[in-house]
Amino acid sequence: MTFFRPSFRHPDLPPNEAGYTRRDYEGGISTLCAGCGHDSICNAIIQACFELGLPPHRVAKMSGIGCSSKTPAYFLGKSHGFNSVHGRMPSIATGANMANRELIYLGVSGDGDTASIGMGQFAHAVRRNLNMLYIVMNNGCYGLTKGQYSATADKGSKGKKGGVNALESIDLCELAIQLGAGFVARGFSGDKQQLTPLIKAGLSHHGLSFIDVISPCVTFNNNPESTKSYHWVREHSEATNTFDFVPFRQTITTEYQDDATEAVTLHDNSVIHLHKHPHAADVTDRRQAIDNLEDHKAQGMILTGVLYVNPASADTHDILNTCERPLNSLTETDLCPGSAVLEEINAAHR
């Protein structure tokens, strides 16, 4: 069944700086369960892209398989999308990015898609620091196959069917920091205020940005004993530094005078202003960032917000020294050495 969203919008809704309306960033109607956290994340993506004024057709949406991976159909309807195979989004995104470095790559995956079947591809896309935003919609279970635990389900968490998860959970953010991602954050689908600027910062960072968004599965994993339920996350989360994200195109109106504010300038000259609590960990320090995550985990708390940021990282193209022009724009003249050179090569093989 295919749903179409009515295209009528109030004529007075203002466009963004680039002249696009919010409607230009919307997609098809969601077929996920009513109340699914993933829909809130889609809305945050739409809002972030709208606020950044990204040309929608310059974004490429990539995903794997699962509830989360279906969502690229529900946002940015004017962008090309690629719903690939289970756990393999990172390699498709790598190839696409190699072909055209000028598009913005937005990868969406789930905890099953990333932390189990796609663990290898996730790890290596992070290692090669692919220039993309990688969002995991993390609900701790497999929704489309009716609620089995995933590898991010916390040890001791209890699902709807009552069984206790006995296995250690994988913290994707901690891994991403270890593997070299330059921007790592954790959000909550129930907190759009925090999530939207996280996505904006992630889209502006050069290199791999990873955002793990806890997104309760209302159908299979939202009972109070589940550590991925709305209730639990609201009760047990704590933000790192509160922060403001200022895209480079905007005039900075807010003045931060106090010593507790640190400005991190991203590759495109956007700025993240981090408002530090006294004694808070430094999120630009990799070791402190990991300690911070572990310390909170030990206290039974979920740490959200910007967990780690290092704006000066070389992405895959930098590492491979590929040309600035998109490879998919090169023609015979650029690529073919010609018949005279081939004659020389023949001669060298005689």
Added chain:
Amino acid sequence: MKQLQGVNDFVIRFANVNGSGSASANNLFAKAVFRMGVPVSPKNIFPSNIQGLPTWYEVRVNAQGYVGRRGDVDMVVAVNGQTLRQDYDGLAPGGYFLFDSSKPLPEDFRRDDVTVIGVPMTLLCNEAFDNPKMRPLLKNIIYVGALAALLDMELQVLIDSLTKQFRKNPKLAEPNIQALQLGYDYAGEHFQDVCKLSVQRCNLVGDGIIMDGNTAVALGALYAGATVVGWYPITPSTSIIEAFGRYAEKFRIEQDTGRIKAAIVQAEDELAAIGIVIGASWNGARAFTATSGPGISLMSEFLGLAYFAEIPAVLVNVQRTGPSTGMPTRTQQSDLISCAYASHGDTKHPLLFPCDPKECFDMTADAFDLAERLQTPIIVMSDLDLGMNDHYSPPLHWDPERVYDRGKVLNAAQLDELTTTWGRYLDTDGDGICTRTYPGAHPDKGVYFTRGTSRNEYSAYTEDSGAYTRNMERLQLKWETAKTLLPGPRIKLHEPQARLGAVFYGSSTPAVYETIESLRARGIAVDTMRLRAFPFQPGALDFIHHHELVFVIEQNRDGQMRTLLINEGDLTPHKLIAITCYDGLPLASRSLTQAMEEALAERGILLQQLAPGQGDAQ
């Protein structure tokens, strides 16, 4: 004792220890034969090991131009103690046994039908050279020098080769030339006129080249404009990517920036390697990967996606001996079925079968055009023998006027001109191929969602049976279109047409032609068809229909090409006789001839009816 004799017609086998630097000495010998104008085919028979295990290098010298492996060894250069016995016993009666006589031959080496030639290589080497690191390498050059004397070769050709090889480091050329001379002088002095095999200068190689298939594949990809490579190391395909990388460093550097006009990504596994290719092709770059059988197994999931979502991909499969890890450094043609039908569901892929380096170059370049025209994966089926061994081949050629066929891709202007609603999977001209767009091409036209799930003509998700079936039928139509674009078979018929036919492909080619010729000389005419692509064109099936009995010759146990022919051509199985050689070694004409003779003898009536005088080959 009757000694083997032959001018420009013999087989020499070098028995070495892996990792002892013998490869360059052996190659020096083979190249010198070629530079004397004589067709030559060296085959490296090596272990899955870096150092220490036995390795052989078999060189066939043949003035008639038969450059397949022949089988049997006329002369052996035995410098590996581990295999001394085996090499001695395996020598053909009348053959020559050249060994390092620094240590005497064991007493039980008592054949009276071989000529033993002892050259004290280690002693000569240690006497002449002080550097212990250089000695093992120079010892190899000593036996090349001895061979030059025994085979009446022009020493100057070898000296020139060494000078060329070490032109950047002339200091190294000096001891090498000295070693060459040492061996040459010793053998000339002690074994004058002992060996009845010789190489004589002639002019039989024309403008031919000596190249390995993997280098030719890499050049094909370079010339065809491949810019994205996803790969994972696996023998015997790795040298394709290495060669592509070397050529890219040379010919793909952007002059003003020094940056590379290619992205070569070493992936974490073969799944990611093909994923990178598919992602890049989807985004409008020409992309390829190279792998071998185990990689094909892992790539199968993604190949199904590319087939169904209709994304171009070029994949080169350098086949090795399976199943499983099998014999990773030995050759075979045993991935036909796994490639033809790779992935679950009704999935099938066009295959190309190159037979020499020139075809490796041409077919790889063509594969990019075909993949983009047909919007589907194209698999080039090479093998270890073709890919890693040097082959005598016609020179590579590139038409300076050639333009890449990028297939049905709509740009922004073409999208603006459309008067009807565009559909990614809408076939508007009846060839089963639809138009596609690159991401980012147009602000609001030509956008679509790519997926491995079923969809309608406008790429919207659907589980409607009608839409699903229409799509599958269109893919079948595209398969028919593919047959008109793929290279056709090469058929050689007798006049009048023979009643027997032989079908083969790929690296079997030179050995098969030699066998067919030897059968003809003995009065049995066999028409031949060299297949160059799957799916089969009508002409290929006609060849089989028009012959009473057809031998299908291939390098696997199960007769996989035969199975494909029976299945796709709706052929009667008993008409197709499987001739299979699958010991992991390059197909040898002598053993193939024997297998053909036995198969013919089993059908004795045919032999009698096929009297001499059936006509000459066209």
